[in-house]
Amino acid sequence: MTKAELIDEVSRASELSRRHTEVIVEAVFTSILDALREGDKVELRGFGSFRLRHRSTRSGRNPKTGEGVVVPEKVVPHFKPGKELRELINRD
Amino acid sequence: MTKADIARIVYERHGGISNREAARLVEQIFETVKSRLSAGEKVQITGFGTFLVRQKRERRGRNPQTGEEMVIKSRRSVVFRPSKLFGASE
Numbered sequence: 001m002t003k004a005e006l007i008d009e010v011s012r013a014s015e016l017s018r019r020h021t022e023v024i025v026e027a028v029f030t031s032i033l034d035a036l037r038e039g040d041k042v043e044l045r046g047f048g049s050f051r052l053r054h055r056s057t058r059s060g061r062n063p064k065t066g067e068g069v070v071v072p073e074k075v076v077p078h079f080k081p082g083k084e085l086r087e088l089i090n091r092d
Numbered sequence: 093m094t095k096a097d098i099a100r101i102v103y104e105r106h107g108g109i110s111n112r113e114a115a116r117l118v119e120q121i122f123e124t125v126k127s128r129l130s131a132g133e134k135v136q137i138t139g140f141g142t143f144l145v146r147q148k149r150e151r152r153g154r155n156p157q158t159g160e161e162m163v164i165k166s167r168r169s170v171v172f173r174p175s176k177l178f179g180a181s182e
Contacts, residue, residue: 001128001135010120024102024117029140031101033178035093042093047122079172088130089145089168
């Protein structure tokens with residue numbers, strides 16, 4: 001499923017215009033990234049939680065040239081599925 | 093931040109809908125993503141990231157509390173690959 005398909009489906013289910021739904025879907029995902037950037041964690045009951053994970057510097061290799069490089073430290077968003085989602089995807 | 097906070101942000105940014113409607117829409121969005129994932133489908137949100145369903149193999153593990161060895165059964169899990177855009181605007 002793509003973002004466009006998500007917008008279509010939410011628009012249909014909620015009987016809201018596609019244009020309005022698009023604004024809302026964008027706002028939802030933007031607000032999650034904004035919260036993470038501000039150092040907040042995001043907990044969505046029934047779905048899961050997002051928080052930042054710290055990645056230390058590591059030595060890597062340029063796959064094209066084989067040259068050794070140092071990959072700088074960074075923070076990346078991490079998602080942990082919630083109980084309800086875990087159970088749902090394991091139901092047969 | 094919780095779903096209620098997201099609903100408030102949506103409500104404030106979007107003039108045309110009520111607070112309650114905003115909450116219902118936020119719920120609808122995550123329910124839709126969840127149902128696609130439970131069907132084993134991947135969900136790709138441009139500018140945000142991709143949710144994928146992965147099959148995890150059976151492996152041996154330990155109960156961290158008792159130290160007891162046990163078999164962790166094969167199961168499905170959701171992994172999230174963040175969009176590269178995350179670091180870009182920092």
